[in-house]
Amino acid sequence: SSGINAERAAVLEWLSPVRGDLFLCCYLEDCVNKMYLYDMSGALMQEISLPPGAVYGCSCRKKDNFIYFKFVSFVNPGVIYHIDMEDKTKTEFIATVYEETPVKGFQT
Numbered sequence: 001s002s003g004i005n006a007e008r009a010a011v012l013e014w015l016s017p018v019r020g021d022l023f024l025c026c027y028l029e030d031c032v033n034k035m036y037l038y039d040m041s042g043a044l045m046q047e048i049s050l051p052p053g054a055v056y057g058c059s060c061r062k063k064d065n066f067i068y069f070k071f072v073s074f075v076n077p078g079v080i081y082h083i084d085m086e087d088k089t090k091t092e093f094i095a096t097v098y099e100e101t102p103v104k105g106f107q108t
Contacts, residue, residue, distance in 0.1 A: 010034070017062035019085045024048075024067060026055050035069075037093065048083070048095055051076075068098060077101045 010029035018024050022045065023038045033055040035048040053073030060067040067083040078101035083093050 014058070016058060016060050018060040018067055019065055019088070020062055021088075022085075024058070024060055026058070046092055048093070050095070067095075069095075077103055 010027040013026045013028055013033070015023050015025040021040055023040070025036050025038060027034050027036070032052045033050070035050065035055060037045040037048065039045055050071060051073065053071055053076065056070045056072055056078075058067065058069040065084070065086045067085065068080060070078055070080050072078050079097055080099040081095040082098040083095050085093060
């Protein structure tokens with residue numbers, strides 16, 4: 001069986017369409033959030049690489065060619081990531097740091 005939640009031993013927390021031809025899905029797996037991109041048929045395209053932690057908030061819509069989301073963990077008070085999806089020929093996308101929440105005197 002295949003599809004967005006067919007083979008995951010995890011809880012689908014939310015999904016959002018993006019770029020008109022993809023779904024961004026956020027799962028709770030082993031007490032951490034993991035994000036995956038699927039095509040419109042439900043086939044897995046890729047996992048978005050994240051360290052262990054939680055995703056709080058995501059901004060993307062069907063008509064958008066970008067994704068913004070905030071990631072937090074026990075040792076990280078918050079990082080906003082950006083994924084540029086403008087190039088429709090790309091099949092792999094990387095989350096880059098858009099903005100970090102600094103904590104005076106603390107290094108992650």
